[in-house]
Structures are given as C-alpha cells and as structure tokens.
Amino acid sequence: MNREKLLLIYNLLYKAFGPQNWWPGETKDEIVIGAILTQNTAWNNVEKAIAALKRAHLCDLKALHEAEPEKIKNLIKPAGFFNQKCYYLKSVSSFFVENGGFDRLNKLTTSTLRASLLTVKGVGEETADSILLYVFNRPVFVIDTYTKRLLSRHGGNKISSYKQAQALFMNNINPDVKIYNEYHALIVKLGKEFCKPTPTCQGCPLEGLP
DNA sequence: CACCAGGAATGTA
C-alpha cells in the first residue's frame, strides 16, 4: 500500500458512492452516544435505541449522567450488550459532565484529548478517534473493522496493530478533517455493500485492484 | 438455523 493507491481508492469510492454526510447525528451528544452504541452492532439497531432515548429525553449526556441505569438499559436494548453499554454510557457521560462539557475539553490538544478519552471505560481507540474526528473536528483517521479488511485484501503488506494502520493513512494523506471524515465513511459504505466477510466483488468500485 | 454487525475489557501465554 502506498500514497498513490490510497488516493486512488478514495477517488474511486467517492466517484462511486458520493459524499456520505457523516456522522449521522443531529447533536454532539447524539454522536458520542451513537459511537458507544454502535460498537460491534449494526447501525439500524443503534437507530432504534437512539430513537427510544430521544422519546425519553435521554439522548443527552447530562440527562444520561443523572438517569437510572435500569431505565437506560430498557431503552437501549435494541442495540445489544445493554448491560455493558449502559455502564459505558454512564462512564462517558460522567466524563463529559465532570470535565465541563465539549467547550472546555475542546481547548485541549488533540493528543492530550485522545489520551484523556482513552481513560474512559467503554472508549477504545476507534471510539476515541471517532469522537475526535466527528465531534471535536480533529484531523484523526478512524480505523475500523472494514478498514482493516480493506488493507488485508488490497494492502499487500501486513498491518497488525491499530496504530500501524492509522499511521499508514495519516502519513500519506494530508490532515484534512473533511477528507478524513469522508474517507472513513466511504470505507464503511464499501464494507457494507461489497467488502464483507464473504466478499461480493461483482460491481465493486475497487474491482481489479491488487 | 447460522452468521454477522461502524468494539472494548479482561485474561492468558
């Protein structure tokens, strides 16, 4: 994998799929909540959980911080792992509330903010980077299952760690929030349509690439 | 019925 190929893949995906308008969420709180709920879970199930939270006026980090765990669990059940995710939502919402919310956290440098997010239970590397990119608008490339799959099928080299995969993109693509946003969203689109565990390469925008 | 989904935490070797 090299710079030309990374740019070529981006152009092919963009031409085939067009702009994805990510992240699908109206508020910053909703994006953070969605980032937790979507862990190893299909997005349509996350939408049901978010809709339920909205109806209960709990699609809000401050409200979640004060809500009863049992109430949260019942509302987010459609997204699966409801015991864990309730605990994660609690820990993430306390983090935001106790640190003065978005505006104050936004004063931190990207690396400091990332390290801080990684101390929160329920926030791993991918979720931290998703929040950095889609909530704080920092130029951080998000690596997910689809990205790793794409690299293993078209990469030509072995990428073992998250950090290594992330460095590949960030060392070769200018740190542009807009581009990082679009590229990750396009890779997810590709993963859902074609680059699945059992790939359907008929009509794939990347058909024919090494 | 089997398989998988926009992962993370924890434990083992």
Add this chain to the structure above:
DNA sequence: TACATTCATGGT
C-alpha cells in the same frame, strides 16, 4: 505482542 472469551439484540 497476539489471541481468546464475554457481552446480546435484530437483520438477512
């Protein structure tokens, strides 16, 4: 560092 296990609902 590299895997294995657990968590759980809903779509295909």
